[in-house]
Amino acid sequence: MVSTIKDRTPGFAVALVVAIVSQFLTLVIPDVGAATISIILGIILGNTFVKQAVLSAGTKFAEKRLLEYSVMLLGLTITFQTIIQLHWSGLLFIVIQMSVTIVAAIMIGKWLQFDDGIYLSMAGGNAVCGSSAIASIKPVINASDEDAGMAITLVNLMGTVLMLLLPILGTVVFGSSDMHRGALIGGTVQSVGQVIASATMVNQSTVEFATLFKIMRIIMLVVIVMVFARIHQHNVSEKQTVEEVEADVKKHKIDFLPWYVLWFLIFCIANSFVHLPSLVGTTAHFLSSWCEIIALAAIGLRLNLQAFLKAGKRFAIYSLGVGTIQVVVALVLIKLLIH
Template sequence: MIDTIKKRTIGFLAAAIIAIISQFLTAIIPNIGGATIAILIGIVLGNTVLKQPVLSAGTKFAEKRLLEYSVMLLGLTITFQTILQLHWSGLLFIIIQMAITIIAAIMIGKWLHFGEGIYLCMAGGNAVCGSSAIASIKPVINASDEDAGMSITLVNLMGTVMMLALPVIGTMVFGHVDMLRGALIGGTVQSVGQVIASATMVNQTTVQFATLFKIMRIIMLVVVVTVFARIHAKNEALANAEKEVEAEVKKGKIDFLPWYVLWFLIFCILNSFFHLPAFIGNTAHLLSSWCEIIALAAIGLRLNLKAFLKAGKRFAIYSVSVGLIQTIVALILIKLLIHA
């Protein structure tokens, strides 16, 4: 136990220090966000001065566990009652938007000859909530660390582009209608931090609407994880003997609902039906944010940039295509469904 802790300490501290630096840098460049800064610094340092194998155990632990804790803690920050504030048109917009994003990501991924690990992680990361969604999806589809890491990097980089572009696009298309601009940002931008940073570029009212739409996507995480687990089981059945996969499901070898997603749901239910003190939600939000930023720093440190650039053209086409589809579909759906 002590030896394990010692092995993990150096790599974990490296990721934590990068996360702290990233948070300080947000004061200088607030429009990008700590999460994106952390993964970018991690990629640069991990492929130059911090390539030592001794860091591996700690960065792997930070990447895996802290994202799981981040997902779990999110449950204490949201309630089901917030869904009611979106009305039926807002809910319908989110459901259709997520469904089209997932279908598009899967179809484009297959067309570009990516494996299941990549296209399901990309689908969930773009449709739901970026890194946290990928962390939830990864174990139920048995995605490799490399597939998840590359997907998280792509989703965060595309999220940064959309974070900067959508306030401008939203104002051009919807004028100064805050609810519609909030729907565009909250219904498309990938991570929670990026949604808030993007909406802040507009005004505080847009932040409130964008957050509501984003929360609805997060609540749908449990549904997405369950569906993706079934897709994976079906793919396994096609590749192997169907009876063997069914036997594994019955024995519990394939987890349709990871422990942290289950706790996410439990916390969300508690927060919805019981009046929890405000400091619990605030503390959970703070801890969840730090867990995500440290984990993203670790992912950056672990990303093999040479391997990433080798497949760069396909990844770039994939990421941009999904982002464009998300944005175009959102603009159409908001025009058709949502009336401020």
């Protein structure tokens, strides 16, 4: 136990320092957000000055465990009562928007010949809540650390682009309608932090609407994890004989609901039906945000930039393609459904 902690300390400490520096940098560039700064700063340092092998154990621990804790704690910040506030049209908008995003990410990913570790991570990250969704999906689809890391990087970079673009686009298309602008931002932008930052560029009313739509997407996380587990199982089964499938089921029972997604659901239910002190939600949000930022720093530190750039053209086409479809579909659906 002592040896394990000793091995993990250097890498974890570096990720923590990167996260703290990222938080301070938001004072200079507040529109970008600590999560995005953290992963970009991690990538720069991890591919230049901070490449020591001694850091590997700590950064791997931070990448895996802290994202899991972030997902779990997120359950204490949301309630199912949110669905009622969106009405049927808002709920229908979110369901269709997420479905189209997932289908588009899978189809484009297959067309570009990515394996399911990449395209399912991209689908979940873009449709639900960025890094947290990918962390939840990763174990049930057996995605490699490299695939998940690349997907998280792409999702965060596209989220930054949309975060800056959508307040302008929403105002051009919908004028001064805060609900419509909130639906566009909350139904499209990837991470929770990016949604809040983007809506803040408009006004507080837009922040409230954007948050409601975003929470609705997060509530769907449990369903997405279970569906993606089934998709991955089907993909694997197609490549195996009947005997191999039976042997694989006996040896490796697929975990359709990782422990932290289960706790996310339990916390969400508790928060929905039990009046918890406001301090609980505030503390959970604070800890969840810090877990995510430190984990993103670790992901950046571990990302092999050369391998990423080698596939750069395909990744750029993929990210831009999915992002464009998300925005266009959201604009059409908001016009049709939300009045």
